[in-house]
Amino acid sequence: MSSIADAPLTDVPLADLSASGRIVRAALTRFAQHGVARATVRDIAGDAGVSAALVIHHFGSKEQLRLECDRRVVAFVQAKERTSAARALDAAFAHYGAYAARMLAEDSPESRRLFDELLGVSRAAVADGEKVGSLRGSSDPDAQAVALLMLGLAPFAFTANLTHWAGTDAETAMTRLAVPIAEIYTAGLMTDPAVLEAARDAQGARE
Amino acid sequence: MSSIADAPLTDVPLADLSASGRIVRAALTRFAQHGVARATVRDIAGDAGVSAALVIHHFGSKEQLRLECDRRVVAFVQAKERTSAARALDAAFAHYGAYAARMLAEDSPESRRLFDELLGVSRAAVADGEKVGSLRGSSDPDAQAVALLMLGLAPFAFTANLTHWAGTDAETAMTRLAVPIAEIYTAGLMTDPAVLEAARDAQGARE
DNA sequence: CAGAATACTGAACATGAGTTCAATTGCTGA
DNA sequence: TCAGCAATTGAACTCATGTTCAGTATTCTG
Numbered sequence A, B: 001m002s003s004i005a006d007a008p009l010t011d012v013p014l015a016d017l018s019a020s021g022r023i024v025r026a027a028l029t030r031f032a033q034h035g036v037a038r039a040t041v042r043d044i045a046g047d048a049g050v051s052a053a054l055v056i057h058h059f060g061s062k063e064q065l066r067l068e069c070d071r072r073v074v075a076f077v078q079a080k081e082r083t084s085a086a087r088a089l090d091a092a093f094a095h096y097g098a099y100a101a102r103m104l105a106e107d108s109p110e111s112r113r114l115f116d117e118l119l120g121v122s123r124a125a126v127a128d129g130e131k132v133g134s135l136r137g138s139s140d141p142d143a144q145a146v147a148l149l150m151l152g153l154a155p156f157a158f159t160a161n162l163t164h165w166a167g168t169d170a171e172t173a174m175t176r177l178a179v180p181i182a183e184i185y186t187a188g189l190m191t192d193p194a195v196l197e198a199a200r201d202a203q204g205a206r207e
Numbered sequence C: 001c002a003g004a005a006t007a008c009t010g011a012a013c014a015t016g017a018g019t020t021c022a023a024t025t026g027c028t029g030a
Numbered sequence D: 001t002c003a004g005c006a007a008t009t010g011a012a013c014t015c016a017t018g019t020t021c022a023g024t025a026t027t028c029t030g
Helices: A019-034 A041-048 A052-059 A062-081 A085-104 A109-132 A141-157 A159-166 A170-187 A194-206 B019-038 B041-048 B052-059 B062-080 B085-104 B109-132 B141-157 B159-166 B170-187 B194-206
Strands: none
Touching (some): A019 A062, A041 A052, A041 A062, A062 A085, A062 A109, A141 A170, A159 B141, A170 B141, A170 B170, A194 B170, B019 B085, B041 B062, B052 B062, B062 B109, B085 B141, B141 B159
């Protein structure tokens, strides 16, 4: 059941990691926090306690390091998926939500690959949930899976402003935000079904 | 009622705009599509049909051009706010959703300023909605306003993958995604209120 | 109409960042 | 032990990009 990919890299103590492990860990954090463009190889190397040249030596290029990060996330999710899709999605959000949110905001084949992977998990979670009765079915389950994924990633995309708003750390802010989101997920937000009809009409008119 | 800020810059024909107007328009688009770091002054200048030097001449620096974009969005929202907060928020999403999503993903004082502005509108929309009865009240209205803002921006943060998924243009993809989101907003997604209790417990344990 | 101010440009400059490279250190297996 | 291989580094190189600058065209104004 438990493989190497089960343990999210960010939870392993720094000293226990090899140089390349520390580099990937640092990259995951920097990419998540500042985005790929603003995260420099030198910064990542500094966090990992190595030289910039070593980063290139091990991974070939910044872009390939990014791909390695993608691979770690995918491996982690696939390992978790053996328990249940819903758990895998939750775990992916909890450990790599910020990274995934940054990556999926980009427009590249690699971004699309990660998206497809996560969407697969979300689809399975939606299908399972409806079968078990824990999720309400949708007239468009595939779009529902996309919604579940994107709404789930939203707080991570805006973490900086979230913590600014809460005036504390990211985790506390996330916990506070989780309440109204859970309210919406369990009871809805709008009382008038007109907005749903409007959305269905717009969708109907377009196909 | 109608001021200059009412018309979103992106809807004005290119030929009708002055050079600086075209620059701001191009900047709004480039910043929204590729993010500030990846949008180059030369690209923006090219889109606007001017030289890179002119961009600097008019705005001083790339950063100040970004601030001007922020100002345009804020002015637009404030103008729309005179009708209703809900309309202002909808209009802001429709016209500047992609730009706002990119900006609010960053961690800077400017990002926080824009966030506070939009959060104010969201707060007002939540208050109005509850008063009129169109929105269900929350145990934490302020967090609810944050949720409304972030969930509303989510599709714009991931537009590229959204269109990839739908296999069409962004607008069609957004329309399709709007259906399950409207379902969630009107009827909820989960049948078991346990997740709400869990969120409330976690929140309660933290304060 | 003249001149001043403004709009505008191409070329050059400075710098930050990804990458290369030659050299050094440390380890490992015959 | 030692030869060879992997790990590691500092310095140099290259290139993209924000910005400056000197000069030209355009537009406003008295």
